[in-house]
Amino acid sequence: MKKIDPSFSEHLFRPIYELNTASAWLAGGLTTPFLSTMYSGGGSLPTAMAIGAGMLATGTYHGVKSLPLLKRQLKLSTNKKTFMSVKELRKRNNLEKIMTSGKANKNLRTTFIGSGYSWGSEHANRAYQVMDMDSNMSQVELPFFLKPVVKAMMKETEALGGKPWIHGMGDEKKISVNESNWFGHTCITGNVGTGKTVLLKMISVNALHMGDVLVILDPKNDADWKEAVQKEMEYLGMGDRFYHLHPAKPSSSVRIPLLKNYTRITEIADRIAPLMGSSGTGKAFQDFAYEIIYFTAQGLHYLGEPIRLTTIQKVISSNRRGLAMRVLDKYFKGAVGENYAEQLADEFADINADRLAAMAGYYNQYLAKDNECKAVEGMIQFALHNEEHYVRMVTSLRPVLTSLTADPLDDLFSPIDDIHDVNDTREIVDLADVMERGGCIYISLDSMTDSSTAGFLSRLLLAELAAIAGSRYNSEDKNPRRVTIANDEVHASIENNDAMMNMLAQGRAASMQMFLATQTISDIEAKTDEATARRFLGLCNNFISMRTTDPSTQEYVAAQFAKASVSQQQVRTGTFTDTNSSVLDFSSGYQETLMKTREDAFPPTLLGDLPILQYVARLADGKRLKMRLPIILNDDEDGEVAPWAA
Known part of the structure; x- marks a missing residue:
């Protein structure tokens, strides 16, 4: 039938x-x-x-x-970990063919994502059948010779947790998807310990196989993730282009100037000011912070000095008048002459005893009309602002700047390239340069010890990457090197972060793709609001979920799988007697009805029952998948390098 x-x-x-x-x-x-x-x-x-x-x-x-x-019923009660060597993963990703072919074949550019099957209505019907069974599944009687097998596998099955039968609804096979799917960006959810980092590790290695630049923001400094990426870089002959930054290990970390890449000065203020937050009355403080950060950056730019977090912090905290004096000094030397101090000494004395106020007054009275300078005007407004009001308005900004410039972050993210310091061999890495040359930047944010600063840094790093994306978008290079950005615990990065939303909306044009992992959708809503969270999810064309007990996430995942026609069987029995006509008058009836109803193709409650290392996925190409994730093992010999890279 x-x-x-x-x-x-x-x-x-x-x-x-x-x-x-x-x-x-x-x-x-x-x-x-x-x-x-x-x-x-x-x-x-x-x-x-x-x-x-x-x-x-x-x-x-x-x-x-x-x-x-037999196989199906055995899978109802058993589960096991699966393993894959990195050599097999390279074959699955066609690494050698891609690297050795003169021109990359788009049909070869596929990445392995695990073993599984496309979830359809037949799997939904099977799932509802099992859900109708009792908790012990006594309706299913395994043959006697399979019972020892189930008993032997029970320990590993229990260690993986969840309901093993969910994956047993279909016949799994190894699945690879075309890399073009990932340009749509990917959101990954899942409870702690369900396998998100294992998935991110495999995705990172896949990106290297495709020849992508890889940027990893790891809040936990996962040793396995870092080691897997570093070893694969060494195999590909790019070990010298693996850059690791870890605040807890400053002596061995590379250094990254966070404010080096920008197109307009306003971008600097746009990155730092939102770190304060903007809810309620805090909006006025953020607007004030934006303005003074802009004035500071504008002044430094006018002087031709590097714009660093440390410099901005010093100016705003205690040296705004000093910066203003240097800006005005440069301006007056150009507008009046090198000896302007002697020439205008009397005029300055008549205007104000305060030298800075005197120079500002002279500029406004005599020079502004014919020789206007935005940097000078900004410095005047900034430096001569009422002290009492200024101190009150920067109360929320100072802690943010202090946390970003405290030791050792001042040296790691606001480095000074001192060629005379021969003892400091740490490399200063320009993100834009790595984007063009290729390589991997692995940033351990150390959020376990300081979650607030880790969140600030992740937002600034993403803003720096967004600036590079904008520069790429505006350049004439229509086929820039592809960049993969992997960010775990992304809810710490999304708060007041327009740069991330812009990257999600327009990153494809700059050949940038993002893999963003968090525990639940509620985590994103808690850091933003419901509308922003929905926008975030809408911009991620791929959605992957491990086990989750959060109702909002479960409902969202179920919605990605739409509805399916589920068969329901109704049985009705009855008996009837009528003593009015005859004692022997007796009748009975039996009715069996088979009907179909529209139900969730993937019931939401199953998300809370997924075993560890299993996930469901909705991909940009329309596939709905139920997957099992293998653990990737590196079986290379020490120092082994790819034949084409040797």
Whole structure:
């Protein structure tokens, strides 16, 4: 009967009658020749052998028919970890063919994502059947010879947790998807310890196989993740382009100037001011912070000095008048002459005893009309602002700047390239330069010890990457090197971060793709608001979820799988007697109804029952997948390098 038949009903978890039939035929096939010899002598042996062969063939046929049901029912109660060597992963990703071909074949550019199957209505129907069983699944009686197998696997099954039967609804195979899917950006959710980092590790290695630049923001400094990426870089012959920054290990970290890449000065203020937050009355403080950061950056730019977090912090905290004096000094030397101080000494004295106020007054009275300078005007407004009001307005900004410039972050993210310091061999890495040359930047944010500063840094780093994306977008290079950005615990990076939203909306044009992991959708809503969280999810065309117990996340995942027609069977029985007509008047009835209803194709409650290292996915190309994730093992010999890179 075809599945499109309205009366079709699949019963995968019934007793395996085919196995009983196969056992009977096989037993008959084996015993027939012996019984024939025993009771009839050897004369009928050829005939008995032929009959036995036929019986064995029939038994084998029924045995083969029972195998799918045996496997399916075994998967109801067992689960195990799967492993894959990095060498096999390279083959799956066609690494050698991609690296050695003169021109990359788009059909080869696929990345492995695990073993699984496309979840459809048939799997939904099977799932609802199992959900209707009792907790012990007593309706399914495994053959006696499988019970020892289940018992032997029970310890590993329990360690992986969840309901093992969910993945058993389909027949898994190894799945790879075209890399073009990832340009749509990817959101990954899942409870702690369910396998998000294992997935991110595999995605990172896949990105290296595709030749991407890799930027990793790791809040926990996961040793396995870092080691896997570093070893793969060494195998690819790019070990010298693996850059690691870890605030807890400043002596061995590379250094990254965070405010080096920008197109307009306003970008500097746009990155730093939102770190204060902007809810309620805080909006006025953020606007004030934006303005003074802009004035500071503008002044430094006018002087031709590098714009660093440390410099901005010093100016705003205690040296705004000093910066203003240097800006005005440069301006007056250009507008009046090198000896302006002597020439205008009397005029300055008449205007104000305060030298800075005097120079500001002279500029406004005599020079501004014909020789206007925005940097000078900004410095005047900044430096001469009422002190009492200024101190009150920067109360919220100072702690942010202090945390970003405290030791050792001042040296790591606001480095000074001192060629005379021969003892400091740490490299200063320009993110824009790495984007063009290739390589991997692995940044351990150390959020376990200081979550607030880690959040500030992740937002500034993403803003720096957004600035590079904007520069790429505006350049004439229409095919820049592809960049993969992997950010774990992304909810710490998204608060007041327009740069991230812009990257999600327009990153594809700059050949940038993002993999953003968090625990739940509620985490994102808590850091932003419901509308921003929905926008964030809408901009991520790929959605992957491990086990999650958050209702909002469960509902969102279920919505990605839409609805499916689920078969429901209704049975009605009844008896009836009528003593008014006759004592013997008795009737009974039985009614069986098969109907279909539209239900969630992937029931939300199953998200809370997924075992560790399993996930469901909705991809940009429309696929809905149920997947199991292998653990990637590096089996390279020490120092092994790819043949084409040696």
